[in-house]
Amino acid sequence: MHIRPSSPHPRAKKSLGQHFLHDVNTARRIASLLEIGPDDTVLEIGPGTGALTRHLIAAAPRRLICLEKDRELAPLLKTSHPDVDVVLMDAMQAPWDRLGAACPGLKIAGNLPYNVASPLMWDCIARTPGFERAVFMIQKEVARRIVAPPGGKEYGALTVWLQAFATVEYAFTVGPGVFTPRPKVDSGVIVLRPRPLNLHDLAPAGPAELAAVVRRCFQQRRKQLGTILRGYIDESVAGILAADGILLTARPETLAVSQFLTLAKCLGRRFA
Numbered sequence: 513m514h515i516r517p518s519s520p521h522p523r524a525k526k527s528l529g530q531h532f533l534h535d536v537n538t539a540r541r542i543a544s545l546l547e548i549g550p551d552d553t554v555l556e557i558g559p560g561t562g563a564l565t566r567h568l569i570a571a572a573p574r575r576l577i578c579l580e581k582d583r584e585l586a587p588l589l590k591t592s593h594p595d596v597d598v599v600l601m602d603a604m605q606a607p608w609d610r611l612g613a614a615c616p617g618l619k620i621a622g623n624l625p626y627n628v629a630s631p632l633m634w635d636c637i638a639r640t641p642g643f644e645r646a647v648f649m650i651q652k653e654v655a656r657r658i659v660a661p662p663g664g665k666e667y668g669a670l671t672v673w674l675q676a677f678a679t680v681e682y683a684f685t686v687g688p689g690v691f692t693p694r695p696k697v698d699s700g701v702i703v704l705r706p707r708p709l710n711l712h713d714l715a716p717a718g719p720a721e722l723a724a725v726v727r728r729c730f731q732q733r734r735k736q737l738g739t740i741l742r743g744y745i746d747e748s749v750a751g752i753l754a755a756d757g758i759l760l761t762a763r764p765e766t767l768a769v770s771q772f773l774t775l776a777k778c779l780g781r782r783f784a
């Protein structure tokens with residue numbers, strides 16, 4: 513594919529969380545974390561002016577799809593990179609299930625807009641079947657929360673949800689100086705690989721029940737499980753929880769991801 517330099521930075525739109533990357537090394541490192549092979553299909557969320565896109569193309573995937581919400585930038589990117597499938601759309605509305613089914617082994621990348629990064633990852637990682645790897649640059653504080661172990665303040669609903677579907681790894685920190693305009697905070701790059709077995713562990717509950725349990729628990733994270741789940745725990749549920757080492761006096765932030773799966777599995781539809 514022919515590679516052209518990314519276009520000069522237009523005026524950044526705050527409403528779209530635009531902070532354009534201008535550091536070639538950071539873009540190259542993110543692209544290399546995706547480990548793109550010649551048969552891979554890669555999807556980039558929010559390509560903007562193409563700072564990362566160029567390096568994804570340089571890795572020579574079979575196909576590169578870009579989802580961009582900015583009406584001005586999407587056509588510019590299409591003009592400078594005619595071989596890329598640039599789709600003008602809100603990635604929050606992306607049909608992840610269909611994309612995953614149509615592109616087995618999909619690799620996903622993005623320097624995500626801070627304002628929608630958490631709900632975007634929540635959806636994309638849980639709903640894209642068969643994705644192989646995802647690399648996201650996000651606000652460092654959110655990245656730290658995603659990789660947090662149980663027991664601390666950083667461990668929350670997003671942590672449990674993403675770790676139920678993927679193994680997560682913190683790759684590196686990026687300072688504000690490599691973006692235009694400069695953000696107020698550091699960014700962090702994370703790598704996610706799917707963990708497909710867990711949905712079987714969840715049956716007869718499904719992702720909706722898991723989401724409901726996780727959200728409910730962390731909405732009241734200072735309370736004990738027995739209080740949060742009052743009215744839902746009968747003798748048989750109490751027995752299953754005890755067998756998995758889940759104490760009703762415990763606070764949600766102390767439970768392992770696998771224990772949230774147990775909670776969802778035995779509370780099931782009653783809770784969703």
Ligand code: SAM
Pocket residue numbers: 528529530531532533534557558559560561562563564579580581582585601602603604622623624625626628
């Ligand atoms: N990838 C470029 C870079 O690294 O320089 C731009 C990153 S900028 C932080 C976020 C990009 O996501 C912008 O291009 C913005 O227009 C786009 N964006 C914001 N919200 C979006 C959404 N809901 N769906 C798709 N793209 C979105």
